């Protein structure tokens with residue numbers, strides 16, 4: 546290369562570098578400060594990196610920052626997209642999924658919808674087994690996404706007819722069946738450990754005082770709690786638990802419930818609540834990650850306490866949020882917000898509390914969001930006049 550050519554090449558490179566720098570300076574701020582590619586690589590590229598939203602009405606009333614991870618913005622409509630993608634990617638890596646494979650899962654809905662979406666995007670079949678009492682729009686959505694759906698009567702977990710046991714049996718019987726096993730697989734915890742938890746830490750700049758979330762499998766709560774406590778042991782982490790679930794008792798008092806009432810021995814089964822997605826009367830491996838190390842009377846050593854939320858309060862909160870904030874959320878999100886309000890009042894003004902809006906109200910139009918269905922069960926669906934409607938709940942366990 547002659548001198549002139551070398552000189553114009555150097556000038557060209559300098560101009561390109563300056564232009565690149567100028568473009569970078571002018572680039573709009575990305576939602577979470579992380580560089581995200583402007584074009585998502587297929588639908589799975591849209592999963593995660595959801596924003597935190599300030600819940601203005603609750604924040605103003607308490608003098609706290611009440612922030613929520615807007616998980617309903619995931620392409621499959623819930624936080625479960627994260628675990629669906631992670632489980633499928635890990636299985637592909639380890640050779641557990643080949644073309645023609647079929648994913649099987651027992652789910653009350655959200656995980657199935659996320660799996661059906663990821664399965665479609667990656668070329669697998671998907672078969673979902675769900676309890677027959679969950680909102681019908683979830684199975685309609687699953688079918689539109691190409692999954693086959695089996696609705697089975699609710700049964701205790703010790704019964705082979707429980708939806709999780711049916712899904713496992715179907716996977717075993719299929720020549721290329723893959724049982725996802727969201728309740729027990731460590732990949733559930735891993736998915737949130739790698740994505741949800743560091744996102745919360747980064748998005749708050751590490752400036753948060755408390756985190757609160759319900760437990761369906763326990764994957765989100767366990768991973769976020771373990772992660773936050775490792776970053777800063779002073780962050781207080783709480784379980785938000787719907788009525789009928791035994792987990793709050795386990796956290797606060799060390800026992801799920803009297804031995805005579807454990808799941809499998811009672812006539813009734815599952816969790817006696819309107820709320821879908823959270824609440825359990827058994828310990829899953831994912832939830833048990835929170836309990837290692839003992840604690841007072843065998844209670845959790847990692848959680849700082851649990852807040853029990855009644856169905857009536859969850860319903861009122863959902864109506865409050867849409868009337869005051871324009872946030873149309875599902876039932877587990879409403880439970881989380883009642884608990885976040887309670888924690889904010891307990892901690893006092895000046896604190897930052899983070900929670901999660903796992904899905905939107907669209908998933909619950911025929912049940913939790915149907916005023917007629919709720920009135921038929923004897924529940925008032927009026928928007929509360931003020932937040933005084935929500936009594937200060939006791940935060941035992943702290």
Ligand SMILES: Cc1ncc(COP(=O)(O)O)c(C=O)c1O
Nearest residue numbers: 655760761762763765822877903
């Ligand atoms: C709508 C909804 N919210 C919250 C949860 C709870 O999340 P996790 O399973 O991580 O405990 C679930 C779980 O199924 C859910 O479906």
